[in-house]
Amino acid sequence: MKMAVIDPAENEVNKNIWIAVGTWRWVANDDNCGICRMAFDGCCPECKLPGDDCPLVWGECSHCFHIHCIVKWLNSQQVHQLCPMCRQDWKFKE
Amino acid sequence: MAASMEVVNGAWDLATKFISPWNTEVHIGCEQNNFESATNILCDNGLLNLLEDWFFEEVQQDLRQRVSPAFWKFFEGLVPQDSVADKSEQNIVCLLQATEYLHKISEEYKPCIQLLESLPREINRNYSMLAFCGVNKISDVVRILFKSVVFTRASREFRDCVGQFYAQAFSVFHCVEHDETVNDDEESTKCSGCKHDKNDCACQHIMQRFNSINAKLDEVGVLEQVSGTSVTALVHEQILQHVENTCQGNFETAYLSSLQNWLENKVLGWLKLVYSLDRTNIGSDCIEGFKGRLIHFLLETYANVQISQLFKIIIEFPESELAIMDLKYCLEKVDMRSHLVTTLKSSLETRLLHPGVNTSDILTAYISAIRALRALDPAGVILELVCDPVRKYLRSREDTVRCIVSNLIDDASNELLEELVKSQPLIDETTHNEEEDGDWKKWMPDPVDADPATASKSRRASDIISMLVNIYGSKELFVNEYRTLLADRILTNFNYEIEKEIRYLELLKLRFGESQMHFCEVMLKDVADSKRINTRISEERIQKGEERTVDVNAMILSAQFWPTFREEKITLPEHMQKLLEEYTKRYETQKGNRTLDWKSHLGLVNIDVELKDRILNFNVTPVHAAIIMQFQEQERWTVEELSTVLQVPATALRRKIAYWQSQGLLKEEQTDTFLLVEEHKGRSHDSIVAEDEEAESAMASSHAKTGEELQVFWTYIVGMLSNLESLPLERIHGVLRMFAMEGVSGEITIDEVKHFLDNKVKDQSLIYSGGVYRLPKSS
Known part of the structure; x- marks a missing residue:
């Protein structure tokens, strides 16, 4: 028996398709955002849609947050812009 | 003095002879003058009053001793309750003769009464019969005597005779009226009125006889006495029959006006024939009064018939809208609401609320009921009362929500979808709408049977979708x-x-x-x-x-x-795994910092299986695909081997293999050993295998979900039990409810908690004894 050998001459309709199911997740060192305590794979309280619309950012200190959360936090800091987790200067990791 | 005594006595004798109708031979020979002079003498002596009293006394005597026995004798020996036509004819003849007799007697009385009435009378005499009876004429008193003396008794035979007589007349009347308009189509040679052959139809004769009997009875003054009960009973019976015949089983027509027409023309027409054709002794208003009562009876009967088939009417809605409208009108006139509610409630219970009915059918009926009852009673009270058991029952079925939801989005039955499209957002009960003030003149109080606890507004306003959603009380x-x-x-x-x-x-x-x-x-x-x-x-x-x-x-x-997804473990064959990994890589390059976790048991694979003699195409789950792929390398596998390779438990594996067996690709050679069928010889489908492998849901079952939700509280329960040692189920549930909130799927019920705890008992992380839960000693 042979399985599903595609003859290049055959048109695409006959091409075998596999629809696989998977879930996406952020590659991060934690499950939840340290600011809003929501799951990284969910979204920040301001957002409706996760993923592209509510991305994560990493700081140079390697902590990461929802972008909306950290920006809000940084805006609220008058003097120094520190990471809310480790109190080091916050710099976006490139 | 003695002479005058004699004279008076003579005059008395003479006068009394004149006014004695039963003394026939005497009063023919006497002359008018003699009577006048006699009464003059009596008058002079103040004895006229006495003469009148004597007359009434004698009439009573006569009626009691002569007329009454003779009259009732006509009916003796008749066979009661005989509906055979010729017997009833015989009965009617008896009635006829009796009437004739009565009429004759009454005619005999007439001259005497006339004589008496011609005498001067003391007006307003206190103790006379006239004052006693409350009438002004002597003839009225005699009539009353007829009624009271002759008809003090009523034999069953008599009643039967009268009943048969009027029943016959009624049907003949209908036949006569009917024949003029429609020629009866029936081939039957019998006349539908008199039941005789059409050729010698006796209808005309019967009608004549009918009229004459009525007229005679009326002259005697006993028409109402004789006919009243029978006619009322007859008319009621006819109405009942007519309503049932016309309305049973057909809900798409409005009958009310045609029924009322029928009542007006046929029934009242006939009644008029009985009671108001130049009747002397019956007021014309009597029919009017009767009419009101008959209409009421008609409505009541009609409502009764409709209520008894209300379930069917509801199911047919909106085709049956006319019937509902009719019923609505009836309910306004007739007090039958509570009867309707109880009847419908019980018929819903017997027809719907048992395990033999599909949930979707119950829902359909429920939706129809909502629509129909809303039309019947815009206030929604009947609906609320009747459908309460339905709601309760639906709540107890597990697939109700699923049915509602799938109904909602089902293309085939877009009833609910339409409802969804046109409907408003769910109304918040707390918001008060002041707009109502605009038409305060049209305000109607809630019906008396309304539940005062619920706002009438919410009852009126709620639409079908919210009624359905509210079965569970939570969105x-x-x-x-x-x-x-x-x-x-x-x-x-x-x-x-x-x-x-x-x-x-x-x-x-x-x-x-x-x-x-x-x-x-x-x-x-x-x-x-x-x-x-x-x-x-x-x-x-x-x-x-x-x-x-x-x-x-x-x-x-x-x-x-x-x-939550249903979890299932499987290790896919390497080359499949590679494909996924490759996809993941591409995904990662597209979306920085994100990666994929595959649910390898979910999904859909379209594969071609190339056998020696044919190529087959399948759409299967990755698990199925993985199994069949194993046979590519090796023709024969045991379940155990497959289970190690794929890391799928043997039971699950066997279920999946069943699919391939049913497709004829695999064959169970020995127990637990499967072989690939390369060539088909004949039609050797493995027919034992049922193909009804349930389409498994990709989602975790709701039970599993609640378990998961409750797992959150496990530490809490452990804490609770280590402090308080042991607790009954109710207590645990109560505490959880107090602190812990709402699960994702609404409030957690005591059953769910019990289920969860029992699972824990099974895992031996909890002990259940004597009705209380406690932690195992060792921990």
Whole structure:
């Protein structure tokens, strides 16, 4: 028996398709955002849609947050812009 | 003095002879003058009053001793209750003769009465019969005597005679009236009126006889006495029969006006024939009064008939709208609400609320009932009362929500969908609407049977969807079920076209609010996004000129927003695994810092299986595909071997193999050993295997879900038990309820807690004894 050998001459309709199911997740060192305590794979309280619309950012200190959360936090800091987790200067990791 | 005494005596004798109708031979020979002179003498002596009293006394005597026995003798020896035609004819003849007799007697009395009435009378005499009877004429008194003396008794035979007589007359009347308009189609040679052969139809004769008897009875003054009961009974019976004949089983016509017409023409027409053709002794208003009562009776009968078939009417709604409207009118006139409620309630219970009926059928009936009863009673009280058991019952069925939701989005029955489209957002009961003040003149109080605890507004306003959703009392449960169904649809159809789903979602959002449907929105967005990523990745593949035997497309989900997935372990064959890894890599390059976790048991694989003699194409789950692929390398596998390779438990594996068996690709050679069938010899389908492998839901069952929700509280329960040592179920549930909130699917019921705890007992992390739960000693 042979399985599903595609003859290049055959048109695409006959091409075998596999629809696989998977879930996406952020590659991060934690499950939840340290600011809003929501799951990284969910979204920040301001957002409706996760993923592209509510991305994560990493700081140079390697902590990461929802972008909306950290920006809000940084805006609220008058003097120094520190990471809310480790109190080091916050710099976006490139 | 003695002489005058004699004279007076003579005059008295003479006068009394004149006014003695029963003394026939005497009063023929006497002369008018003699009577006058005699009465003059009596008058002079003040004895006229006495003469009058004597007359009444004698009439009573006569009636009692002579007339009454003679009259009743006519009816003796008749066979009662005989409906055979000739017997009834015989009975009627008896009645005829009796009437004649009575009439004759009454005629005999007449001259005497005239004589008496011609005498001067003392007006307003206190102790006379006239004053006693409350009438002004002597003839009236005699009439009363007829009624009271002759008809003090009423034999059954007599009643039967009268009944038969009027029944015959009624049917003849109808036949006569009817024949003029419609020629009876029936081939029967019998006349429908008199039951004789058509050739010698006796209808005319019967009608004449009927009229004459009525006239005679009326002259005697006993028409009402004789006919009253029978006629009333007859008319009622006829109405009942007519209503049943016309309305039974047909709900698409309005009958009310035609019934009333019938009553007016046929019944009242006939009654007029009996009572108001120049009747002397019966007021014309009597028929009018009777008419009111008959109309009421008609409505009552009609309402009764309709109520008895109300269940069918409801099911037929809206075709049966006319019947409902009729019934509505009847209910306004006739007090039958409570009868309606109890009857309908019990018929709903017997017809619907038992295990033999599908949930979807109950729902359909419930929806019809909502519509029909809303039309019947806009205040919604009947609906509330009648459907309460239905709601309770539906609540007890597990698949109710599922049925509602799938009904809602089912293309085939778009009843509910329409409802959804046209409907308003759910009304918040607390908001008061002041607009009502505008038409305060039209305000109607709630019916008396309304439950005072609920606001009448909410009853009036709630529409079908909210009534359905309210079966459970919470939107959450409904929304959750919708989410699960949506997930299931996406993960079984794998159709990336979601316009329709988006439309439903928009409609549901209008109704349940954005926040409730938020999760579903994300789910649909996942599908759209997956489609985009798939195209991008396959473009990339084409650019690079990579050709693969199988194209991997993905459905990439946001796990946080989907219902819990059913977990199933499997290790896919290496080359399948590779395909996934490759896809993951491409995904990672597209979306920085994100990666994929595959649910390898979910999904859909389209494979060609190339056998020696044929190529077959299948759409199967990855697990199925993985199994059949194993047979590529090796023809014969035991379940155990397969189980090690694929890391799937043997029981689950065997279920999956069953599919391939049913397709005729695999064959169980020995127990637990399967062989690939390369060539088909004859039609050797393994027919033992049932093909009804249930389409498994991709989602975890609701039980598993609650268990998961409750797992959150496990530490809490442990804490509780280590402090208080042992607790009964109710207590644990109570405490949980107090602190712990609402689970995702609404409040957690005591049953769910019990189920959860019992599972813990099974795991030996809890001990149950004497009705209380406690922690095992060792811990």
